[in-house]
Amino acid sequence: xxxxxxxxxxxxxxxxxxxxxxxxxxxxxxxxxxxxxxxxxxxxxxxxxxxxxxxxxxxxxxxxxxxxxxxxxxxxxxxxxxxxxxxxxxxxxxxxxxxxxxxxxxxxxxxxxxxxxxxxxxxxxxxxxxxxxxxxxxxxxxxxxxxxxxxxxxxxxxxxxxxxxxxxxxxxxxxxxxxxxxxxxxxxxxxxxxxxxxxxxxxxxxxxxxxxxxxxxxxxxxxxxxxxxxxxxxxxxxxxxxxxxxxxxxxxxxxxxxxxxxxxxxxxxxxxxxxxxxxxxxxxxxxxxxxxxxxxxxxxxxxxxxxxxxxxxxxxxxxxxxxxxxxxxxxxxxxxxxxxxxxxxxxxxxxxxxxxxxxxxxx
Numbered sequence: 001x002x003x004x005x006x007x008x009x010x011x012x013x014x015x016x017x018x019x020x021x022x023x024x025x026x027x028x029x030x031x032x033x034x035x036x037x038x039x040x041x042x043x044x045x046x047x048x049x050x051x052x053x054x055x056x057x058x059x060x061x062x063x064x065x066x067x068x069x070x071x072x073x074x075x076x077x078x079x080x081x082x083x084x085x086x087x088x089x090x091x092x093x094x095x096x097x098x099x100x101x102x103x104x105x106x107x108x109x110x111x112x113x114x115x116x117x118x119x120x121x122x123x124x125x126x127x128x129x130x131x132x133x134x135x136x137x138x139x140x141x142x143x144x145x146x147x148x149x150x151x152x153x154x155x156x157x158x159x160x161x162x163x164x165x166x167x168x169x170x171x172x173x174x175x176x177x178x179x180x181x182x183x184x185x186x187x188x189x190x191x192x193x194x195x196x197x198x199x200x201x202x203x204x205x206x207x208x209x210x211x212x213x214x215x216x217x218x219x220x221x222x223x224x225x226x227x228x229x230x231x232x233x234x235x236x237x238x239x240x241x242x243x244x245x246x247x248x249x250x251x252x253x254x255x256x257x258x259x260x261x262x263x264x265x266x267x268x269x270x271x272x273x274x275x276x277x278x279x280x281x282x283x284x285x286x287x288x289x290x291x292x293x294x295x296x297x298x299x300x301x302x303x304x305x306x307x308x309x310x311x312x313x314x315x316x317x318x319x320x321x322x323x324x325x326x327x328x329x330x331x332x333x334x335x336x337x338x339x340x341x342x343x344x345x346x347x348x349x350x351x352x353x354x355x356x357x358x359x360x361x362x363x
Contacts, residue, residue: 169216246300
């Protein structure tokens, strides 16, 4: 029985934006690489947003440098895999999902990299009941998302590449070079169909990072996704994603006022950069990354508090606990940083007294 999409906590990108993808496909007159649902032009429009000739509006999925998306899309049209690289919270997974949705119409061929990822997760496994009953056969083979993508000419997604053990990472070298996946137990190989490629994501801030070998890195074209360039750009990203989050979770709260979004973004940017926006005051930075994704999470948490325990209007008191939890990862070092910021910046800033008092109550 198919799931009721209205009851699903989080829809896949191709489900959530099905209307936009369908309209783009109807309007798309450009050349498409083999097995692509949309042309590179249409994929770019889907990611960056814009108005089609018939007036249909495509919402932006990525707010940032258009050139980075062009490079990523062009890479996937070649025989090189794509590596989206950057600090946590720079929309790597978000971009990966939407690229797969637009190009293959399927973002679910996903391998989540962890320290426990083994070769079978990337290659294939076995249905041991059938294996014991009938011996090695194609019927007993359990295809990995990578193998399915090769068979169907689609994109496979590999999240958090640098969390995968190095010896398992190198399983990809033959696959990406030869575009084949040998199955020696059956004496066969699976050859990739046109349209197959891999999108991997990685960040350099996780503890226990496994560096990729130079041999593997040569198989990827790397696109570094930066933190938002400007304050207004980050505010726009956070505002949009918080609105979508509140709608998806059906939170009984009003959409945050722009001023609250701007305050959270200002705090994160200033602590992240070690400098106030006006450039006048140097600050200590906490141990965490304070990414855009964490700002979205803080505001989402505040909406839940306001909706369920107050009148639904987001206020400083609803944000205080989430802000403090996001900033203080190290209970000693980060607490000093946060208190210093509150006393030297927040307390003295016009219109921030309510936020200062609310945060001081929970630190």
